[in-house]
Amino acid sequence: MIDLDLTEEHRLLEQTVREWAAREVAPHIAELDRAHRFDPRILPQMADLGLLGICVPAEYGGAGMDYLSLGLASEELEYVDTSLRVILSVHVGLNSLSLLAWGTEEQKRRYLVPQAQGQKIATFGLTEPAAGSDARGIQTVAIRKGDRYVLSGEKMWISLADVADHFLVIAWSDLEKKRAKDPSGLSAFIVERAFAGFSSGTLTHKWGILAGNTGFFKMDEVEVPAENLLGREGEGFKIAMFALDQGRYTVAAGATGLIRACRDASVRYAQQRQTFGVEIGQHQLVKEMLARMEADYQTSRLLWLKAGWMKNIGRRNTRESGLAKWMATVASERAAGDAVQIHGANGYSDEYPVGRYYRNCKGAVIYEGTREIHALMQADYLLGYRTDKPTRCELPPYQGQTAGA
Numbered sequence: 001m002i003d004l005d006l007t008e009e010h011r012l013l014e015q016t017v018r019e020w021a022a023r024e025v026a027p028h029i030a031e032l033d034r035a036h037r038f039d040p041r042i043l044p045q046m047a048d049l050g051l052l053g054i055c056v057p058a059e060y061g062g063a064g065m066d067y068l069s070l071g072l073a074s075e076e077l078e079y080v081d082t083s084l085r086v087i088l089s090v091h092v093g094l095n096s097l098s099l100l101a102w103g104t105e106e107q108k109r110r111y112l113v114p115q116a117q118g119q120k121i122a123t124f125g126l127t128e129p130a131a132g133s134d135a136r137g138i139q140t141v142a143i144r145k146g147d148r149y150v151l152s153g154e155k156m157w158i159s160l161a162d163v164a165d166h167f168l169v170i171a172w173s174d175l176e177k178k179r180a181k182d183p184s185g186l187s188a189f190i191v192e193r194a195f196a197g198f199s200s201g202t203l204t205h206k207w208g209i210l211a212g213n214t215g216f217f218k219m220d221e222v223e224v225p226a227e228n229l230l231g232r233e234g235e236g237f238k239i240a241m242f243a244l245d246q247g248r249y250t251v252a253a254g255a256t257g258l259i260r261a262c263r264d265a266s267v268r269y270a271q272q273r274q275t276f277g278v279e280i281g282q283h284q285l286v287k288e289m290l291a292r293m294e295a296d297y298q299t300s301r302l303l304w305l306k307a308g309w310m311k312n313i314g315r316r317n318t319r320e321s322g323l324a325k326w327m328a329t330v331a332s333e334r335a336a337g338d339a340v341q342i343h344g345a346n347g348y349s350d351e352y353p354v355g356r357y358y359r360n361c362k363g364a365v366i367y368e369g370t371r372e373i374h375a376l377m378q379a380d381y382l383l384g385y386r387t388d389k390p391t392r393c394e395l396p397p398y399q400g401q402t403a404g405a
């Protein structure tokens with residue numbers, strides 16, 4: 001039974017994150033965005049708030065909150081700027097939760113604990129210059145040599161590439177299967193920036209999420225100890241898809257926050273700007289756009305809440321997380337377009353935040369499964385071509401107090 005009431009703990013979290021982001025980030029974000037600058041001082045502050053280990057159990061150094069809390073924090077962070085939510089998506093969603101579900105006790109102690117405490121920053125490396133949607137098309141290889149794997153390849157469009165210490169890397173460990181593009185030949189590895197042969201760089205030609213760090217990393221015969229294999233050999237594709245279940249969930253919640261930001265900015269503007277002798281909020285076509293934003297906000301929120309509730313009770317949620325991500329990101333694109341429209345020429349300048357929302361929303365319609373990939377996946381579920389089978393490792397259900405959704 002889904003309970004739509006949030007707990008006191010959830011409300012407190014929402015308020016804490018909202019106030020922190022409004023106080024510490026909102027006053028500077030336009031300037032950071034204009035300067036294409038990631039502000040690393042944000043990370044220790046997020047760590048102090050417990051956000052970098054938000055739903056990691058306390059025994060692994062985390063805040064021990066539930067998975068809904070991850071969604072709530074994602075929504076609040078993206079309300080201020082997408083770059084903030086991206087930190088949570090890659091560090092917690094894609095990386096730390098994969099270690100939590102698939103890692104050995106030793107790997108959790110060594111990598112998850114410092115990540116949850118914010119001493120080390122983590123990200124995810126699946127995408128390559130020539131392989132995005134076609135995840136089986138990656139070229140990175142991991143050749144076993146004694147007690148190590150030697151990794152070579154390049155990953156692209158990696159959030160926090162120049163900031164992270166730990167990288168969850170997907171590579172082919174079986175070259176026969178690579179030729180056949182059989183995903184059971186892919187494996188997942190925990191790679192440290194400090195390993196010899198690792199290098200990274202920042203992409204400078206991006207036009208959205210400019211206050212976020214996005215880049216590439218290269219591995220030139222990087223020797224990775226065999227104990228850094230995450231899961232078993234051949235489970236890399238499943239781990240990547242599992243990671244995306246969590247990442248897409250944070251993207252969905254974040255896009256919901258972006259819709260709310262568009263809505264609020266548009267309402268303020270519509271109450272203040274006058275045309276033809278009245279506030280523009282009096283015009284029916286403006287009202288229609290505002291009403292659509294509200295509907296998009298409420299429906300997007302319900303979809304991610306449902307996915308989060310399923311995570312809390314330990315139910316497979318690939319379909320629900322994907323649907324939430326698809327719907328919220330497409331709706332955020334509509335909301336941002338309408339927010340600019342309502343602001344008229346002012347929306348087309350960077351005097352108002354809606355231009356930034358418009359640039360930022362587009363990324364999420366592309367990364368972590370494009371709009372088209374998600375449409376195909378949802379159709380395949382309907383047609384019976386795709387079903388979610390249980391996997392060997394799942395996210396542990398939330399063990400604390402029963403949290404309402």
Ligand code: CAA
Nearest residue numbers: 126127132133135158159238241242245318367368369391
């Ligand atoms: N959890 C666990 N296992 C899963 C899984 C999941 N969520 N999804 C699939 N699997 C398993 C399947 O059960 C199957 O296992 P069996 O062979 O044992 O049955 C195996 O993995 C292969 O699954 P599929 O047959 O479903 O794989 P596919 O090739 O049909 O997948 C696809 C196609 C859905 C298009 C997939 O390639 C995909 O999602 N592509 C998009 C990739 C993507 O989102 N990239 C973004 C990268 S991250 C990013 O953007 C970076 C950033 O910093 C933000």
